[in-house]
Each structure stands twice: as structure tokens, then as C-alpha cells.
Amino acid sequence: MTIKKLIAGNWKMNGGLAANEALLRALLTGVGQPSADVAVCAPAPYLAQVQGLLAGSPIDWGAQDMSAHEQGAYTGEVSAAMLKDFGCRYAIVGHSERRQYHGETDALVAAKAQRALAAGITPIVCVGETLVEREAEQTEAVVKRQLAAVIHAVAHCTSEIVVAYEPVWAIGTGKTATPEQAQQVHAVLRAQLAAATSHPERVRILYGGSMNAANAASLLAQPDIDGGLIGGASLKAPDFLQIVAAAH
Numbered sequence: 301m302t303i304k305k306l307i308a309g310n311w312k313m314n315g316g317l318a319a320n321e322a323l324l325r326a327l328l329t330g331v332g333q334p335s336a337d338v339a340v341c342a343p344a345p346y347l348a349q350v351q352g353l354l355a356g357s358p359i360d361w362g363a364q365d366m367s368a369h370e371q372g373a374y375t376g377e378v379s380a381a382m383l384k385d386f387g388c389r390y391a392i393v394g395h396s397e398r399r400q401y402h403g404e405t406d407a408l409v410a411a412k413a414q415r416a417l418a419a420g421i422t423p424i425v426c427v428g429e430t431l432v433e434r435e436a437e438q439t440e441a442v443v444k445r446q447l448a449a450v451i452h453a454v455a456h457c458t459s460e461i462v463v464a465y466e467p468v469w470a471i472g473t474g475k476t477a478t479p480e481q482a483q484q485v486h487a488v489l490r491a492q493l494a495a496a497t498s499h500p501e502r503v504r505i506l507y508g509g510s511m512n513a514a515n516a517a518s519l520l521a522q523p524d525i526d527g528g529l530i531g532g533a534s535l536k537a538p539d540f541l542q543i544v545a546a547a548h
């Protein structure tokens with residue numbers, strides 16, 4: 301049995317009350333009974349709005365980041381328990397934009413993944429190499445190091461995470477990894493998961509980085525690509541819905 305794919309939108313720092321409502325209403329109108337799991341990861345201030353519009357629908361929602369701490373004096377941080385209060389099923393952790401612009405380390409990302417699982421939230425753990433790392437043939441070493449930190453922290457819960465392979469050079473650039481390039485890395489990640497859990501096939505490994513309506517089907521046809529983490533194209537309902545339809 302193959303696992304149900306997951307198509308998750310990452311809105312990043314985009315949207316507003318009116319735009320979110322229009323987007324979500326269009327998604328609800330078009331989504332039907334998807335064969336894949338579908339989710340949108342919204343900016344934290346809008347999670348209540350998203351919950352209000354999506355509760356009881358086939359579309360789940362999640363956050364784009366969360367604190368590694370449980371609670372307390374961490375000004376500006378949002379805890380896993382708070383996300384849970386607003387019905388979040390997922391939280392992206394370790395997105396390359398957070399690693400790059402906010403100095404998030406492998407250890408911090410691993411702590412966030414652990415904290416998410418403890419609160420009953422599925423972490424979508426992002427890994428991926430920069431262009432410089434790819435050109436230096438460091439791709440495998442980088443993604444394995446990033447995933448190893450998380451596996452070490454979550455241990456026997458490894459089969460409950462979602463992994464997203466997002467080559468940094470492909471994010472928001474229109475340069476997608478070819479299906480073969482992506483599959484190659486996904487196979488490496490699957491093998492690493494197999495060494496850590498008896499159910500590596502249960503872990504969804506998403507591809508992210510300029511996935512769009514035109515290239516989704518060929519990426520999703522690869523044996524180890526179990527879904528997508530979609531940035532830009534998740535802000536346009538017809539495009540996002542086409543990606544969802546391509547996932548079966």
C-alpha cells in the first residue's frame with residue numbers, strides 16, 4: 301500500500317483577512333474529495349480565521365514555525381500548545397528561510413520537531429542544500445546531517461514526522477529540481493529513515509521548491525516523492541488545486 305500523499309501550502313509572509321478568505325473559499329469550492337491530504341500553513345495571526353473557515357472541511361491547516369520552548373518568557377514566540385488551541389495539525393520547522401535569516405541551527409530545528417510531536421502536532425521538517433553546497437557535491441552530506449539531528453531528537457517517533465526536501469536554490473526561483481534530481485535525494489532520505497525506523501514507508505517525504513501546476517505531476521510520479529510543500533503556487537487557488545489533483 302502506498303501512503304496518502306500530502307500537499308501543503310506555505311503562504312509565507314503573505315495574505316490578509318480579505319485575501320485569505322477569498323483564497324480559502326476558492327479552495328473549498330474546488331477541492332472536492334481529494335485523494336491526497338491537503339493543508340495550508342498560514343501566518344500565525346490568521347490561524348483563528350483559517351480554523352473558522354476550514355474546520356470540518358477536507359483541508360487541514362498548520363503553522364510555518366513554532367517555538368522550541370514549552371512556555372514562558374520568550375517574547376514574540378508561539379508555542380506548540382497555542383497552535384494546538386487553534387486546531388493546527390502541522391507545523392513547518394527548519395524552513396531554509398528560517399535557517400538562513402534567523403540563524404536556526406540543526407539542534408534548534410530538532411528541538412522544535414520534538415516539541416511539536418509532544419504537543420500532538422506533526423512537524424514538517426525541511427532539509428535542503430544551497431547552490432554552493434550542491435556544486436561542491438555536498439548535497440547528500442547536508443541533507444543527511446540536517447535529518448540526522450531530528451532523528452536523534454525524536455528517536456522512536458521518527459515515523460510520525462513529515463520531511464520536506466527543499467533545495468534552497470529552487471525556492472522561489474522558478475528553478476525546480478528535475479524529477480530525477482529530486483528522486484535521487486528522496487531515496488537517500490528514505491534510506492536514512494529506514495535505518496532509524498521500522499516503518500520508513502510511513503514517513504512522507506515532500507518535495508518543495510518552485511513546484512507548480514505544470515511540473516507537479518512529473519515530480520509526484522517519482523517513487524519516493526510523497527507530496528509537495530508549495531510556496532508561491534499555493535497563493536493562487538487554481539494552481540494549488542491543480543497540484544492537489546495531480547497527487548493521487
Ligand code: PGA
Pocket residue numbers: 310466470471472473474508509510511529530531532533
Ligand atoms: P516556492 O516555495 O514553491 O515558492 O519555491 C516553497 C517553499 O519555500 O516552501
